[in-house]
Amino acid sequence: xxxxxxxxATILLRWWADPNTxxxxxxxxxxxxxxxxxxxxxxxxxxxxxxxxxxxLRPFAKDKRAHYPKTYLYSPTMLQNYFKVAFRNVLKYRLFxxxxxxGLSLALPSALMALIQIVAYYEYDNFHRESxxxxxxxxxxxxxxxxxxxxxxxxxxxxNYVKEKWTGVERTTTxxxxxxxxxxxxxxxxxxxxxxxxxSFFQLFNFPLAKGSYPTEANTMxxxxxxxxxxxxxxxxxxxxxxxxxxxxxxxxxxLQPYNQQKTQFRADVLxxxxxxxxxLAKTNEWANLEAHTFVKxxxxxxxxxxxxxxxxxxxxxxxxxxxxxxxxxSFKAQPLSEISPADEExxxxxxxxxxxxIYINFGxxxxxxxxxxxxYINLTLARSMNRSREVGVRKVAGATKSQIIFxxxxxxxxxxxxxxxxGLFLLWLIKQTIHVSxxxxxxxxxxxxxxxxxxxxxxxxxxxxxxxxxxLSSYQPVKVLKGAVSPASFGKIGFRKSMIITQFTIALVYxxxxxxxxxxxxxxxxxxxxxxxxxxxxxxxxxxxNKRFAAEVGAIKEVQKIGYTSLNFGNTPPYIGIKSTKNExxxxxxxxxxxxxxxxxxxxxxIAGKNLPESQSEVALPLLVVNxxxxxQLRLGTDQEAIGKLVVLNDTLSATIVxxxxxFCHYDYEHKIEPLVFQYQPSSFxxxxxxxxxxxxxxxxxxxxxxxxKKHNPYVEMNASWLDSDMYERYYPYEDMQFAGMQSIVIxxxxxxxxxxxxxxxxxxxxxxxxIRKVLGATTEEVLRVxxxxxxxxxTIAAVIAIPLGVAVGxxxxxxxxxxxxxxxxxxxxxxxxxxxxxLAIIGYFSWKAVQANPAKTLKxx
Amino acid sequence: xxxTFLGEFEEIVLLTVAILGEEAYGVSIxxxxxxxxxxxxxxxxxxxxxxxxxxKGFLTSQMGGATAERGGRRKRFFTVTATGRKAxxxxxxxxxxxxxxxxxxxxxxxxx
Numbered sequence: 001x002x003x004x005x006x007x008x009a010t011i012l013l014r015w016w017a018d019p020n021t022x023x024x025x026x027x028x029x030x031x032x033x034x035x036x037x038x039x040x041x042x043x044x045x046x047x048x049x050x051x052x053x054x055x056x057l058r059p060f061a062k063d064k065r066a067h068y069p070k071t072y073l074y075s076p077t078m079l080q081n082y083f084k085v086a087f088r089n090v091l092k093y094r095l096f097x098x099x100x101x102x103g104l105s106l107a108l109p110s111a112l113m114a115l116i117q118i119v120a121y122y123e124y125d126n127f128h129r130e131s132x133x134x135x136x137x138x139x140x141x142x143x144x145x146x147x148x149x150x151x152x153x154x155x156x157x158x159x160n161y162v163k164e165k166w167t168g169v170e171r172t173t174t175x176x177x178x179x180x181x182x183x184x185x186x187x188x189x190x191x192x193x194x195x196x197x198x199x200s201f202f203q204l205f206n207f208p209l210a211k212g213s214y215p216t217e218a219n220t221m222x223x224x225x226x227x228x229x230x231x232x233x234x235x236x237x238x239x240x241x242x243x244x245x246x247x248x249x250x251x252x253x254x255x256l257q258p259y260n261q262q263k264t265q266f267r268a269d270v271l272x273x274x275x276x277x278x279x280x281l282a283k284t285n286e287w288a289n290l291e292a293h294t295f296v297k298x299x300x301x302x303x304x305x306x307x308x309x310x311x312x313x314x315x316x317x318x319x320x321x322x323x324x325x326x327x328x329x330x331s332f333k334a335q336p337l338s339e340i341s342p343a344d345e346e347x348x349x350x351x352x353x354x355x356x357x358x359i360y361i362n363f364g365x366x367x368x369x370x371x372x373x374x375x376x377y378i379n380l381t382l383a384r385s386m387n388r389s390r391e392v393g394v395r396k397v398a399g400a401t402k403s404q405i406i407f408x409x410x411x412x413x414x415x416x417x418x419x420x421x422x423x424g425l426f427l428l429w430l431i432k433q434t435i436h437v438s439x440x441x442x443x444x445x446x447x448x449x450x451x452x453x454x455x456x457x458x459x460x461x462x463x464x465x466x467x468x469x470x471x472x473l474s475s476y477q478p479v480k481v482l483k484g485a486v487s488p489a490s491f492g493k494i495g496f497r498k499s500m501i502i503t504q505f506t507i508a509l510v511y512x513x514x515x516x517x518x519x520x521x522x523x524x525x526x527x528x529x530x531x532x533x534x535x536x537x538x539x540x541x542x543x544x545x546x547n548k549r550f551a552a553e554v555g556a557i558k559e560v561q562k563i564g565y566t567s568l569n570f571g572n573t574p575p576y577i578g579i580k581s582t583k584n585e586x587x588x589x590x591x592x593x594x595x596x597x598x599x600x601x602x603x604x605x606x607x608i609a610g611k612n613l614p615e616s617q618s619e620v621a622l623p624l625l626v627v628n629x630x631x632x633x634q635l636r637l638g639t640d641q642e643a644i645g646k647l648v649v650l651n652d653t654l655s656a657t658i659v660x661x662x663x664x665f666c667h668y669d670y671e672h673k674i675e676p677l678v679f680q681y682q683p684s685s686f687x688x689x690x691x692x693x694x695x696x697x698x699x700x701x702x703x704x705x706x707x708x709x710x711k712k713h714n715p716y717v718e719m720n721a722s723w724l725d726s727d728m729y730e731r732y733y734p735y736e737d738m739q740f741a742g743m744q745s746i747v748i749x750x751x752x753x754x755x756x757x758x759x760x761x762x763x764x765x766x767x768x769x770x771x772x773i774r775k776v777l778g779a780t781t782e783e784v785l786r787v788x789x790x791x792x793x794x795x796x797t798i799a800a801v802i803a804i805p806l807g808v809a810v811g812x813x814x815x816x817x818x819x820x821x822x823x824x825x826x827x828x829x830x831x832x833x834x835x836x837x838x839x840x841l842a843i844i845g846y847f848s849w850k851a852v853q854a855n856p857a858k859t860l861k862x863x
Numbered sequence: 864x865x866x867t868f869l870g871e872f873e874e875i876v877l878l879t880v881a882i883l884g885e886e887a888y889g890v891s892i893x894x895x896x897x898x899x900x901x902x903x904x905x906x907x908x909x910x911x912x913x914x915x916x917x918x919k920g921f922l923t924s925q926m927g928g929a930t931a932e933r934g935g936r937r938k939r940f941f942t943v944t945a946t947g948r949k950a951x952x953x954x955x956x957x958x959x960x961x962x963x964x965x966x967x968x969x970x971x972x973x974x975x
Contacts, residue, residue: 018914021910021914021939023926023936023937024888024889024926024936024937024938024939025889025910026934026936027933027934027936027937027938028888028889028890028906028910028933028938029906030933030934030936031890031932031933032890032893032906035890035894051905051907052905052906052907053907055905055907055908056907056910056911
């Protein structure tokens with residue numbers, strides 16, 4: 001015999017085939033193999049041989065040879081048996097399995113989503129060309145007192161310096177971020193995350209254009225797809241202008257193709273040419289100012305170490321250029337692009353990059369629900385330990401070792417956790433299909449890691465839930481158990497289970513209060529009419545100065561009550577001007593609105609003193625002002641009454657008289673502190689016509705009427721109008737995030753309820769005989785019911801007593817971030833509390849009622 | 864556990880064992896089957912079927928003498944038991960009864 005069959009197949013056969021027939025099978029196959037080699041050739045013979053061996057493998061086949069069975073933990077027969085018993089137990093105790101599986105699978109999706117998020121952090125910026133050659137220069141800043149700050153950013157000038165000075169640097173780019181921008185198209189104003197950068201940025205990083213070109217000249221910019229859509233809908237934005245209240249006009253030269261902002265650290269709404277910025281905002285000591293992010297693309301073959309040596313030299317040169325009075329030393333280091341996220345240590349000025357520690361703290365929060373569900377599992381399994389104790393006893397008598405019993409219970413919990421994972425994945429899919437979760441990206445490149453993570457994570461979950469019941473149950477003494485002298489196990493007896501119920505309900509209640517409070521506040525911000533009147537206000541964007549003939553015709557429409565003019569709608573960040581009361585003092589910044597009498601009336605502002613701006617149709621500005629109380633306070637004009645008639649200097653040039661003082665109100669951000677505010681009649685700045693309409697059911701019809709009028713007067717420009725109330729509602733009502741948070745609170749509640757049901761059924765089952773005896777002795781149904789329910793009512797009361805102050809505290813804490821808030825809603829809280837307690841009581845009542853209904857003749861028959 | 868029902872493939876294997884008489888072992892049965900039925904039969908399938916038939920009591924087996932062939936491994940020879948023979952006869956009878964019950968014109972239509 002020259003040809004050998006595949007050796008590995010033979011070995012497999014020897015290991016895993018039925019040992020009873022191994023000799024003749026091996027022989028037969030060998031004979032067949034030589035026959036096959038002769039008839040069909042070696043290649044096919046190998047193939048046939050392998051196929052036949054594989055079919056003969058019986059990994060779980062019983063070893064029929066006569067000898068004592070192996071008792072290894074991992075012997076195939078035992079493994080098979082663990083699973084068999086596990087499945088049988090799942091099927092036997094349907095209610096408990098259902099509670100465990102549903103609880104875990106409801107709790108899983110949010111933990112899985114947190115895992116997806118973690119994977120996404122590891123996949124930041126992996127879509128750029130030759131990204132392994134790109135590094136960022138980070139800075140260690142050493143103060144004179146020896147303290148070192150780690151910055152993710154570096155001096156603005158560093159990029160060009162490095163490029164000119166060193167070889168092996170292919171390209172550098174500088175990025176300066178400013179996330180607190182506001183841009184306005186006149187009609188729409190938006191908070192904008194801006195970034196200044198140069199053209200190299202787009203050569204280094206892969207952000208392709210949809211149309212137009214990249215910005216090179218001063219005051220030009222590209223918009224992201226979403227921003228362009230928000231401002232201009234379907235119209236072409238190229239060549240249009242957006243205005244910044246301080247920095248002036250920026251021309252749009254391009255629009256980027258849509259990209260997933262969640263997958264990059266370069267999250268911005270607009271990218272502006274760096275060219276103009278150098279002149280506009282030049283700082284004196286530029287080398288000391290670490291506001292830029294410098295990215296370098298190294299030539300192929302240049303090592304990071306070599307570049308780091310060059311940077312060390314650069315550091316010492318730059319330190320000589322630094323102003324010695326600043327008293328700090330900089331040292332630059334290269335950080336490869338792939339190592340930026342997640343950050344090993346937190347760096348200053350490193351937006352959208354999470355460091356590993358905070359990622360895992362966040363993950364911990366997401367785990368809370370899961371921990372509750374796992375506690376349910378532990379609690380229930382321990383509570384039912386009586387049922388299983390006989391099984392443990394018999395198995396031990398039959399020779400089972402402790403480790404085998406432990407393995408049995410662990411198998412059960414792991415099996416349950418994987419069934420739950422299946423359902424959890426399905427729920428995750430449902431969430432993906434139906435709910436948009438703003439903080440999460442579903443676009444993961446490495447699904448294989450994710451699946452591995454899910455499976456591994458779930459395994460840990462199964463072990464974590466199963467370990468304590470398995471340890472308790474496996475240490476039963478067979479003698480005691482079989483004699484019937486063992487009581488149900490739990491940690492610290494019944495007290496543990498009770499405190500578990502209390503904990504679960506407290507957490508559920510606090511979370512529900514938290515969501516309720518959030519809803520309460522958001523509802524307020526979305527529908528607020530107390531700060532200013534939003535309802536039925538329609539704003540039309542003017543193309544030039546107010547057109548009196550158009551206004552007259554609009555005024556004739558019966559739904560239009562009043563026509564006001566303003567420079568900007570409330571809800572946007574208005575520009576600042578400087579105000580002061582006397583010529584010689586420095587100016588205080590104040591928000592400025594150009595407005596007229598009717599606008600202030602339309603907005604329903606409350607005048608504390610004086611009166612509104614006078615009605616005027618004139619085209620010249622009037623030196624008359626309405627200010628808010630804060631302005632009076634800041635300018636130290638005395639009381640609100642005394643301020644009337646006093647002179648104020650605007651922007652060092654114009655003197656104007658205060659005619660009215662309005663109550664402080666929130667005109668844009670609810671978080672923002674109250675600042676001085678000035679209204680002046682200044683028709684040249686009017687940009688919006690603000691119509692107060694009667695409440696109308698058919699807004700579209702009114703808009704159509706107005707559009708027809710508009711067309712008559714402005715045939716070449718389309719009317720741009722929007723309703724203030726629906727705009728504000730859209731801005732403040734994060735519908736989908738609320739949906740997700742609401743869903744999470746329901747999940748926590750359901751998990752708590754499931755835990756309650758589990759304990760309830762168990763304790764009622766244990767008390768069946770007691771109920772029977774009580775009834776036989778003449779207790780009425782109500783009396784027995786009262787006995788049963790009182791215990792649980794106590795638990796729920798304790799939970800409520802703990803949760804209410806916590807809920808109020810959470811609400812107060814959240815309100816402390818807001819200047820204008822709606823207080824803590826006791827009504828909402830009371831309603832939610834009643835809801836939770838009501839459902840819990842109904843469930844307790846129902847199960848107790850059913851237990852009481854049992855016929856004592858039957859339940860006591862065995863005694 | 865023991866089914867006395869005889870499957871189609873089991874029946875063929877059992878018959879082949881009977882045909883081969885003293886020389887019935889894994890390889891010869893497989894090859895005989897392939898030649899007679901003209902279909903490709905996997906050795907593993909035959910082996911499993913033989914095991915099953917033995918479990919059901921239709922076959923007995925004994926190891927043959929040691930030879931120098933096939934790496935010194937012995938062959939397991941199968942013989943049909945009395946129960947096996949009875950089962951075969953029963954199957955044959957059932958078939959014949961069924962054929963007998965076939966109306967003659969249908970037989971003609973089938974070309975028989």
